[in-house]
Amino acid sequence: MKCIHCGYEGPVESFRYLYNVRLDEPTGNRECPKCFGWVLVDHTTEEAAPDELQGRVPGADLRK
């Protein structure tokens, strides 16, 4: 997995798990071990979630 901030690459476990506010979504915030930036991770693919979701709260619908 690759950090969206500094480009660090490592297994998903090396990014410290922070939290996911929605149990029913596979995403969760993790912290890069190199730059300590937050990355929203999709745990089904074990990759960073798409850019447009970064910084968003999982499950929150902006249209509401």
Place this chain on the structure above:
Amino acid sequence: MTQTEWTIEKDEKELWDAREFWWWAEKKRSARLNYLRKAVWSKATKGSTWLPGVQLDLENIRWFTRVFKEAPASEPFVITRAKALAAVLDHMPIFITDLSRIVGYPGSAPHLITWIPTASYIINEDLVNDRTGIIPDEDLEEAKEMAAFWKGRTFQDAVEQYQSRKERTQKLMGRPGGTGRDLLAFDYVTPQPEWMYQGFDSIIKTIDENVAAAQKNMVEARTAEEQVANIPKLDTWNAMKICIEAMIRYARRFSRLARIIAENFETDPERRQELIRMSEICYKVPAQRPEHLWEAIQFDHFVQIAYRLEWHNAAWPWRQDYWHWPFYKKDVLEDKIMTRDEAIELCGEWMIAAYTIGKSWARGGREALQGSPGPYVWTLGGLDEEGNDACNDLTDCYLEAALITRVSDPTFGFRYSTKTRPQTLRRVFECIRHGLGYPSIRNDDVLIPNLMHWFGHPLEEARRWVHQACMAPAPDTKWGAPPIRYPNASVYGASLAVNLAIFDGVNTQSGLQVSRKTGDSSKFETFEDFYNAWYEQMKDAFEWATSLEHRNRQVEALYYPKPMTTSLYERCVETGQNSALCKERSSLWYTLFSFSETGDCLAAIKKLVYEDKKYTMDQLKEALLANWEGYEVMRMDFVRAPKWGNDDDYVDQIYVKVYEDLAKMSWSVRDINGQPWPTLPESVATFVLVASLPALPNGRRMGDPLYDGGCSPGPGLDKKGPTAVLKSVGKLDHVGTVRATLLNQRLSPTQLTGEKGYKLWTEYMKTWHDLGIDHVQFNMVDNETLYAAQKEPEKYSELVVRIAGYSAHFVEMSRKTQDAIIARSVQGLG
């Protein structure tokens, strides 16, 4: 042009239409309220850290240290404590904020928080080791010396002598929270208004009579029992008198200060007259009975200052509209010496004065109530003693004052009944629609029978209930008003019991056997076996915490009494017993913080392990120990198991049984009065604070927030709309199973505009009431606003949201808490 300038240029209607109610309020309120509101030093905490500029006040600890150092060894503790409080009241610098009419603050400057040294040595040490600058560098050495003096002398030291080493260790490390009296060291003190309002001079007269009679009796008595019985009573009475005399002197210091300012410095003739009136009021109250609304508010405020200089008081159990109605009626409606608008402004000013008050309490408590200096939940509405609607014009004034002051503390808990008058209900709705998150709504037709069921309060007494803190009701009567915080026997992260049942009482994070062994769950053959293990784990924590709390109260009664608090209870002055010793008709509760995922966890285990047999208990153990890492497919199976809040009987009936068994547990332990310990599932901000709980079988990983209420569904897991939520929650027996339980709901602000919105909401409330649910509270702020506040917090400093049991300014909370609020489902009505 900045965003701020742009929004302020809008007129009131534009701001209203844009739902920018915080700017609308600023335009709407008077210059006085605007100044006072902006002059507030918020004592809310972000996480557990106070906001920049807020510091500790050393006046209290200095005077307590000096008095205790100089006290003769033979002097009873209660007398020394009273003298120390009196020294603070006599010497602490006082101030009057410009334009204010309500005076008194538990500190020597508005940015300072008083330091109660007598509570807990851990709090004292935490404060001197705090690295955020809350103690000025020049005072740090002195602070350390004083904290060292109090080591061995605090209430925590006193109670720990009666705890085993295992208990002391467990409460600090092994348990997810637990007993709090010695560690959190705060109380919820409910007064008895009829006693209090007679005035302190009158109370002193009664004390003097009791002392004279006791001394005579002691000398003339013929039996040993009678000869010694009055010794502790005399100490208690004398200590009470020292405190309340000092309170009168404290108030009269303000009287002098107001007059000095008026006569020597004030140039505005109107303000000069106001200061002179303030001087008269502070001379009169609390010594004498209040006769006008302004006097009653000042009286009450002084009483709160007294409580808060003696001990940490976390709540503010008050029922202003009921207690002050005779004063309002006389001043505004009959004598017309005050207009209704002036009364609203005065109510608003008091709300702002309350909002300034914080406390130097334990870090865990600060985090559990992040964003709030309280929680100060003022009770409004409800029924009177005869069962009639008690709502009045003063109720409406407070609700209107809330719209323009927009403070996050105090908030209101509104007692709803079928008799509630429409005009007041409309104002309740307006507060919610303005995004304040309060009032929370409480069902009088549930909670009055609830008080009678659990504690045998007579009907008239039960109807006199006020919120002890966020949730629990208790009467304000001679034998009903509680002097302490009952739920110091509580458990943080109550959902952990499921995990403990899986791992045979071992906390998988610490590796400690923190609870009783209930068997190897891998060998359980049926769900009932597992359920019984879970129940035993619940009982273990319950019995442990209630036992400690019984001892804690007795230690206070024998060795650590509070004379100021004691003096304001008729039963204490009558008996000469302190407030911990003279037992009220208890209104106990054992808070289950972060409990509401329990049924979802049990349902997932029942379905996937015992019925479908898709996974074994060993596989579940592996996944939980791995924090679901590498088990995403399995985790999603557990997430997709039936979830609470969807009117699904599979899981709802598990919750029903859980609640019924909580009731059995509650009756299995009695306090020293013989009263049961009903549970109260809720969360305040513990849903974030105890996110360190290990992974749970509902699919939650360690670190994830928990569900945000006592009976609220998980964020986003209530997928079938608001009626389904109400139907699920309505299946619980809210009278006979628990003390109360907290339901959070988010409503769409766009849907609830105008008359149509109000109608939708009243229909919703009718359904809620008819289903016999005891509580509901609402957030009505849209996600766009919350996202915008995350991005540009400086532009949304006045945005208030409901957390769980209290409200807070959104930008003053941690990111995780903000995200958890955004993630809650927005329910559409109709």
